[in-house]
Amino acid sequence: xxxxxxxxxxxxxxxxxxxxxxxxxxxxxxxxxxxxxxxxxxxxxxxxxxxxxxxxxxxxxxxxxxxxxxxxxxxxxxxxxxxxxxxxxxxxxxxxxxxxxxxxxxxxxxxxxxxxxxxxxxxxxxxxxxxxxxxxxxxxxxxxxxxxxxxxxxxxxxxxxxxxxxxxxxxxxxxxxxxxxxxxxxxxxxxxxxxxxxxxxxxxxxxxxxxxxxxxxxxxxx
Numbered sequence: 001x002x003x004x005x006x007x008x009x010x011x012x013x014x015x016x017x018x019x020x021x022x023x024x025x026x027x028x029x030x031x032x033x034x035x036x037x038x039x040x041x042x043x044x045x046x047x048x049x050x051x052x053x054x055x056x057x058x059x060x061x062x063x064x065x066x067x068x069x070x071x072x073x074x075x076x077x078x079x080x081x082x083x084x085x086x087x088x089x090x091x092x093x094x095x096x097x098x099x100x101x102x103x104x105x106x107x108x109x110x111x112x113x114x115x116x117x118x119x120x121x122x123x124x125x126x127x128x129x130x131x132x133x134x135x136x137x138x139x140x141x142x143x144x145x146x147x148x149x150x151x152x153x154x155x156x157x158x159x160x161x162x163x164x165x166x167x168x169x170x171x172x173x174x175x176x177x178x179x180x181x182x183x184x185x186x187x188x189x190x191x192x193x194x195x196x197x198x199x200x201x202x203x204x205x206x207x208x209x210x211x212x213x214x215x216x217x218x219x220x221x222x
Contacts, residue, residue, distance in 0.1 A: 044105050046149050051100035051112070053093055059100060062112050063089065066136040073170040088114075088133070103137065103150050110146060111137040113154060129163045129205075148180050155184060159209045168193075168201035177204060184208070 051059050063086055092100040097118055103111040114134040132154065137147045155162065164181065166173040181189050181204050189206035 044144070044146070045107070046110075046146060047104040048113075048150060048153060049102045049104060051092075051102050055102065056089075056093070058109070059102070059112055060086075060089070062109075062136060062138075063134075065138075066112075066134065069136075070167065070170070073167045073173075101154075103146070105141055105146060109138070110141040111135075111150075113150060115154060115158070117158070117160075127161060130158050130160050131163050131165070147176065148183075151180050152184060155208050161205070161207045163203050163205050165194075165199060165203040166201050168195075170201070174202055181206060 067086070088098075092098045092114060097116055099115045101113045101115065102109060103113065112134070113132055113136075115130065116133050117128065117130050132151065135147070135151070137150075164177050166177060178191075185206045185208065189204050191202050191204050193202050194200065
């Protein structure tokens with residue numbers, strides 16, 4: 001039975017992802033969601049915890065996995081993010097405008113998110129922007145809408161002007177963020193493609209101070 005549920009869950013997840021790719025406005029009905037939860041056992045306790053100082057080594061290990069995944073999408077990624085020394089890593093415990101978060105699913109470590117708030121002189125014309133600088137879900141936890149749940153909670157926790165950037169060659173990340181942002185803002189966002197020394201790739205901009213909050217997840221230590 002457990003194997004059957006695992007296979008069925010993966011089939012449903014693949015179907016959902018395919019439909020979202022072609023139909024960004026598609027919504028799963030509550031009846032369908034309840035049925036999927038009962039049959040596949042996908043009810044999960046998703047939590048976000050601020051990463052304490054003693055959690056840095058664990059986050060560093062996840063960061064190395066994340067950066068390794070980025071290498072195929074950009075020849076310059078080793079210059080932007082050195083896998084051995086992520087240049088902004090220590091700043092997430094010393095600068096008040098940066099926040100490192102662990103993602104936990106049913107008590108298990110499932111990924112991380114690095115959030116920052118700062119003046120974006122080049123990408124946002126000198127305005128203050130919230131941004132998810134880095135975002136990573138461990139592969140075994142993907143295709144379960146955990147990433148969307150976490151992103152939605154982060155947006156709801158920090159209302160304001162947001163910008164989310166992706167590498168030009170990373171089509172998967174672009175589809176992921178466009179789908180989430182389109183649903184979250186109900187299509188009220190702007191995308192700009194940057195091609196300069198500061199960034200090469202699309203950036204989505206939106207202001208969620210007028211967006212109705214979406215589904216919540218449990219948040220700890222924020």
